[in-house]
Amino acid sequence: MSRLVPTAPQWAAIALCAALGLVLFAFVDLTPEVETDFFFSTDDPQLQGGRRIERDFGSAPQIFIAARSERLFSAPHLRRILALTADLQRVAGVVDIRSLTRGPEELEDVGESPFWSRLLLAPDRSASFIVLRIAGEDQARTVAAIDQVLERHSGPDFLLGASGAPYVAEHIRVRLTSELRRFSIAAFAAFALLVALLFRSVAVVAGTMVAALTASFGTFLVRALLGMRTDILAPNLWTIAFVLTISHIVYLTAYWQRLARDGSRSNAVGASIRFVGPASVWSLAATLLGFASLIVVSAKPLQQFGVSGVIAAVLAIACAYLVYPPFLRAADPGRARPGALAQRLERVFTARHPRVAMTAAAVALAVAPFARHVDTDPTLPSYFADGDPIRTGIEAIDRAGGSSPLDLVVADARGQRLDDDEIEDRLQALQRRLERHPDVGSVLSIALLMGEAERPWYSFLFSWETKLEALDQPEHGRIGRTFITQDRRRARYILRMDEAARSRPRAEVVREIEGLVRAQGFRPVVAGGLYPLQGELSELVRGSVIRGLGGLLAAFAVIVLVVTRSARSAVAMTACLAVTPLALFGLVGLARMPLDIIAAPAANVALPLGIDEMIHLGHRVRHVRGRARGVWDAWQRALAEMRGPILASMLIVTSGFALFLLSDFPPTRRLGVLVCIGAALTDLVVLVILPVLASRARRART
Numbered sequence: 001m002s003r004l005v006p007t008a009p010q011w012a013a014i015a016l017c018a019a020l021g022l023v024l025f026a027f028v029d030l031t032p033e034v035e036t037d038f039f040f041s042t043d044d045p046q047l048q049g050g051r052r053i054e055r056d057f058g059s060a061p062q063i064f065i066a067a068r069s070e071r072l073f074s075a076p077h078l079r080r081i082l083a084l085t086a087d088l089q090r091v092a093g094v095v096d097i098r099s100l101t102r103g104p105e106e107l108e109d110v111g112e113s114p115f116w117s118r119l120l121l122a123p124d125r126s127a128s129f130i131v132l133r134i135a136g137e138d139q140a141r142t143v144a145a146i147d148q149v150l151e152r153h154s155g156p157d158f159l160l161g162a163s164g165a166p167y168v169a170e171h172i173r174v175r176l177t178s179e180l181r182r183f184s185i186a187a188f189a190a191f192a193l194l195v196a197l198l199f200r201s202v203a204v205v206a207g208t209m210v211a212a213l214t215a216s217f218g219t220f221l222v223r224a225l226l227g228m229r230t231d232i233l234a235p236n237l238w239t240i241a242f243v244l245t246i247s248h249i250v251y252l253t254a255y256w257q258r259l260a261r262d263g264s265r266s267n268a269v270g271a272s273i274r275f276v277g278p279a280s281v282w283s284l285a286a287t288l289l290g291f292a293s294l295i296v297v298s299a300k301p302l303q304q305f306g307v308s309g310v311i312a313a314v315l316a317i318a319c320a321y322l323v324y325p326p327f328l329r330a331a332d333p334g335r336a337r338p339g340a341l342a343q344r345l346e347r348v349f350t351a352r353h354p355r356v357a358m359t360a361a362a363v364a365l366a367v368a369p370f371a372r373h374v375d376t377d378p379t380l381p382s383y384f385a386d387g388d389p390i391r392t393g394i395e396a397i398d399r400a401g402g403s404s405p406l407d408l409v410v411a412d413a414r415g416q417r418l419d420d421d422e423i424e425d426r427l428q429a430l431q432r433r434l435e436r437h438p439d440v441g442s443v444l445s446i447a448l449l450m451g452e453a454e455r456p457w458y459s460f461l462f463s464w465e466t467k468l469e470a471l472d473q474p475e476h477g478r479i480g481r482t483f484i485t486q487d488r489r490r491a492r493y494i495l496r497m498d499e500a501a502r503s504r505p506r507a508e509v510v511r512e513i514e515g516l517v518r519a520q521g522f523r524p525v526v527a528g529g530l531y532p533l534q535g536e537l538s539e540l541v542r543g544s545v546i547r548g549l550g551g552l553l554a555a556f557a558v559i560v561l562v563v564t565r566s567a568r569s570a571v572a573m574t575a576c577l578a579v580t581p582l583a584l585f586g587l588v589g590l591a592r593m594p595l596d597i598i599a600a601p602a603a604n605v606a607l608p609l610g611i612d613e614m615i616h617l618g619h620r621v622r623h624v625r626g627r628a629r630g631v632w633d634a635w636q637r638a639l640a641e642m643r644g645p646i647l648a649s650m651l652i653v654t655s656g657f658a659l660f661l662l663s664d665f666p667p668t669r670r671l672g673v674l675v676c677i678g679a680a681l682t683d684l685v686v687l688v689i690l691p692v693l694a695s696r697a698r699r700a701r702t
Contacts, residue, residue, distance in 0.1 A: 067160055
C-alpha cells in the first residue's frame with residue numbers, strides 16, 4: 001500500500017469528522033429506546049385506545065412471575081414464595097405485589113375464589129403467579145433488580161419465569177444495544193479491511209472511512225436536531241450509512257483507477273466525478289423513494305427509519321463527493337493485476353448465459369407466491385433464541401395462562417348500567433365464553449369480582465351498587481375501579497393471550513373475540529394492551545414494507561427510462577429489480593422465517609443496492625452504445641468495466657451484514673440473513689439476468 005501524507009483538504013475532512021463525532025457522543029443519547037407499548041411511540045394513533053383505558057380505569061405496567069412446583073400449597077413452596085415476595089417488594093419501582101402469601105385473606109380460599117384462583121394460579125395448577133405492578137421512570141433499573149432477585153431464588157425444584165410488556169421490552173433493549181454496538185464496531189473493521197484489499201491504497205481506505213464516519217455522525221446529529229429519538233431501528237443506521245457511502249465511493253474509485261492507469265491522472269478525479277456523478281444522483285433519487293415509502297406509516301419506528309434513511313442517503317452522496325475526493329487525489333491507482341481469477345470472472349460475466357438467467361428467473365417466480373405466507377406477526381418468544389432464559393421465562397408464563405395482555409372494554413349494547421342481576425349473568429356468560437376461546441390463556445374481569453362479592457351468605461342483603469362501591473374502598477385496594485367505571489356503564493376484561501401456540505394473526509383473533517362480546521349483548525368499546533398493538537404493528541409492517549415496494553418499482557421505472565433513454569431497457573430493469581423483493585419475501589415465506597419489525601426493512605436496504613447497480617450499469621451501457629458493434633457488444637463492454645465495482649459493492653455489503661449472523665439476538669440475525677440474501681440476489685439479477693433480458697428485448701425489437 002502507498003503511504004499517506006495528509007494535505008490541508010484532508011486535514012479539514014478529518015477535523016470535520018472528528019468534530020461531528022465529538023458533538024454526537026457528547027450531546028446525543030445513542031441508547032435505543034424500546035417502549036413498553038412495544039415499538040410504538042406515545043403519540044401514535046394505535047395507542048389512543050390504551051390511553052383511554054388508562055384514563056378510565058387506571059393502569060400500571062405489570063410483570064408476571066411464574067413459580068412452578070408439583071405441590072403449590074406445600075409448606076416448603078409457600079416459604080419460598082414468601083421469601084421471594086418479600087425480596088421483590090423491596091425492589092425500587094415495585095408499587096404493588098400479589099402472590100399466594102400476599103393476596104387472599106385465607107390461603108385455603110384461593111382455589112375456590114373466582115378472582116384469586118385466576119390471578120394467582122395457572123389453569124392446570126402447575127404454577128403459581130406473583131404479579132408485580134411497577135412505576136417510575138427508571139424501569140431499566142427495576143427490571144435488572146427483579147432479574148437479580150429471580151436469579152438468587154431460582155433452583156431446580158423452584159423454576160421461575162417472568163414476562164410482561166416492560167420486562168420483555170427492557171430485555172430487547174439490552175440485547176439490541178449490546179449486540180449492535182459490538183457488531184457496528186466489527187462492521188467498521190470489516191469495511192476498512194475489504195476496501196484495503198480491493199484498492200490497496202492507504203489514501204483510499206482513509207478517505208472511505210472518514211467519509212463514511214462523517215455520513216454516519218451527521219445522520220444521527222440531524223436526527224437529534226429534528227427531535228427524533230434513538231428508537232429500536234436507529235442502531236442499524238450505522239451500517240446503512242456506511243453501505244450507502246461506500247457504494248458511491250466504489251463506483252467513483254473504480255472509474256478513477258481506469259482513467260489514472262490510462263495516463264490521465266492529473267484530471268482523473270474531476271473527470272470521474274463528472275462521469276459517475278449523474279448516475280449517483282439518479283441512484284440517490286431511487287434510494288430516497290425507497291426510504292420515503294416508510295414515512296407515511298403510522299408506526300413511529302418505521303416512520304423514523306424512513307426519515308433517517310433519507311438523511312443518510314443525502315449525507316452519503318455528499319460525503320462521497322465532497323469529503324472523499326481530497327484523499328482520492330493523493331492515492332496511487334497502482335497497476336492493473338489481471339490475475340487468473342479476475343480473467344475467469346471477466347469471461348463469466350461478459351458471456352451470455354440465457355439458460356442460467358431463465359433458470360434463476362424461473363426459481364424466483366416459483367418461490368414468489370410463498371411471499372403471501374410471510375409471517376409479519378411473530379410471537380413474543382421468537383424475539384429470543386431457543387434456550388435463552390428470557391424466552392424460557394416467557395414460554396413458562398405462556399404455558400401457565402398466557403403471556404401477552406389484551407385489555408377489552410365493553411358496554412351494554414342497549415346502553416344500560418352494568419350493576420343489576422340480568423347484566424351480571426351476561427357478564428358471567430361472557431367470562432366463560434372468553435375462557436373457552438383457544439387463544440385465551442386466562443381472564444380477569446368485573447364478572448369475577450361480582451362472583452367474589454356474592455360468596456358471603458349475607459351478600460343478598462346488599463344491592464349491586466353497594467357491593468361495587470365497597471370494592472372501590474381502600475381496604476379492598478380500590479380494585480373495583482380497575483374493572484368498572486364510576487358511572488357503571490363500561491367494564492374491563494383483562495385477558496392474557498397464548499403466544500407460543502398461536503397459529504393465526506393477532507388482528508384476526510381480536511376480531512373474533514369482539515364477535516363473542518357482541519354475541520352476549522355487549523359492544524366492544526376499545527381494545528388495548530400489547531396483544532392488539534402487536535397485531536396493528538404486523539399490518540403496518542406488511543403494508544409499508546411489502547405493498548410499498550410496488551410504488552417504488554413504478555418510480556424506478558421512470559428513473560431508469562431517463563437514465564438509459566430506452567423503454568425496453570427500462571422495462572427489463574424494472575422487471576429484473578422486482579425479482580429481488582419477490583424472491584426474498586418468497587424465501588422468507590417458504591422458510592417460515594418471522595419478519596419482525598427489526599428485520600422487515602431488509603428489503604429497503606437491499607433494493608437500493610440493486611437500483612444503484614442497475615443505474616450505473618445502464619448509464620455505462622448508454623455511453624458505450626455508440627462505439628459498440630451491436631446490442632450485446634454494448635452490454636459486454638459495460639459488464640467488463642462495471643463487473644468489478646458491482647461485485648466489490650456486494651462483497652462489502654454482505655461482509656458487513658454477515659457479522660450479524662454471529663448475534664445471539666434472532667431479529668439481528670434475521671436482518672443480516674435477509675440483507676445478505678438480497679445483495680446476492682441483486683448481483684445475480686444485475687450481472688446475469690438483466691443483460692440477457694435487455695439484449696434479447698432490444699434484438700427482438702430490431
